[in-house]
Amino acid sequence: MTDIRRSNEISLFQGVDWGTVLLYVAITIVGFLAVFSASYVEDKPISLDLDYAKHLMWMGIAYILALVILLLDRSVWHKFAYIFCALSILFVLTTFIPGLGKTVNGARAWIGVGGMTFQPMEIAKVGVSLAVARIMSEYGFSVQRFGDMARVGILLCIPVGIAVLQNDTGSGLVFFSLLFMFYREGLDNWICVPMIFLASLLILSFLLTPGVLLVALIFIFTFSAGMIMRDRWKVCVKYVAVLLFVSTLLFLLMSVVLNKDWNFYQCLLYTTGFSMVGVVIYAYRANIRKLYFLVLIFLASVICLPTSDMVFNHLKEHQQNRIRTFLGLSTDNDLLYNVSQSKIAIGSGGLFGKGFLEGAMTRYRQVPERHTDFIFCAIGEEFGFVGVVVLFTLFCSLILRLMRMGDRQLEGFGRIYCYCVASIIFFHCLINLGMTMGVVPVMGIPLPLVSYGGSSMIGFTVLIFVAIALDASPIKRQTSLRKW
Secondary structure, three states, X not given: OHHHHHHHHOOOOOOOXXXXXXXXXXXXXXXXXXXXXXXXXXXXXOOOOOHHHHHHHHHHHHHHHHHHHHHOOOHHHHHOHHHHHHHHHHHHHHHHOOOOXXXXXXXXXXXXXXXXXEOOHHHXXXXXXXXXXXXXXXXXXXXXXXXXXXXXXXXXXXXXXHHHHOOOHHHHHHHHHHHHXXXXXXXXXXXXXXXXXXXXXXXXOOOOOHHHHHHHHHHHHHHHHHHHHXXXXXXXXXXXXXXXXXXXXXXXXXXXXXXXXXXXXXXXXXXXXXXXXXXXXXXXXXXXXXXXXXXXXHHHHHXXXXXXXXXXXXXXXXXXXHHHHHHOOOOOHHHHHHHHHHHHHHHHXXXXXXXXXXXXXXXXXXXXXXXXXXXXXXXXXXXXXXHHHHHHHHHHHHHHHHHHHHHOOOOHHHHHHHHHHHHHHHXXXXXXXXXXXXXXXXXXXXXXXXXXXXXXXXHHHHHHHHHHHHHOOHHHHHHHHHHO
């Protein structure tokens, strides 16, 4: 009778992390104020045609949706994770339906109904995160096992491939942020490190020659292999020395003795390719399974990085211009103007900002996409350095609380999902803020819960509140009560 009485005393929202809820509400309010300021027009009557009115409407819908998620049983998300993922992917594919799909800023990633547009990929982030959490929480799953990680990789390739077909590469890149979650789940850090370097090399590949890229890859992956094997650094040093020595002999043989038109890059490439056979044999005899995965990533990198020019040529013209301008290879006046105006607007805010509705550059449309992707400019100009620090603090607190929620989960599904959400929000913030300050190339990635847009607001609301709902489980509450 006592247990029944206690179970009846559990309130509807007991166990909810109200700190995270308050952070969510605070960020959305900051976002509304920024959108209002960036889109406010004096002497114009309020109507749903105005951006800030639409944003307020989407905030209301998001709040109601958040309440519904908290009322649902947490088991729903685990039981139907694969169904949610499949439906969200199908929803994304509707963008290719003639008459329904809509192209915005060169990306066919939107659907338009009755004058309203929605980006289905924002919902797909939820479905894919749930499916990844379901796969990785299965009994016997190991991030150290290649076959298990291959299943997750195939799943992630689906939305990334669709994003590429939609010409929305920014949304596709978001899924690579889950690398942080893989690291948390035990993926060897010396497998994560070369993957991070690869992202940098992919951008630098437009500046560096294939030979320099290949040498960089060899040293990066050899260093990673040395960290995996730890006490066998001599083997790695010998491998690099022998590789360079044999490549030099092959170059002298082909170019001097046989008078063939071979350069050192070709000799090094062929020698490295054949040496992978010896590396695999060594990994098998020494029983170092992690080297298999490292070799696979290396071979994929060697194949992909030299073809960056081909990939670059298949990008749309505006995407090529963004990359060229970022690398200093082009002087696209429009893009230079956009980033320059963004920096000026942020810098002009000073310490305390110009004041609410006093930001001339954002108010008078001197900053591009001032209420969407460049909404950070409005905050920097009107609220200054102090306002920026407050926004940073809110986002950092939200990400850290999501990670904390993940750490206190009693089962893998909730932990992995919470870290997926934290990774996605971190990546969005990093890229969006870097984009407005000219640190990374311009791409269509909104600032979570702040940028104008119903699909972004709904998508991040569902992401965050599913994590809150999983954290507010009766099992977790009862366990914490027993501890006290």
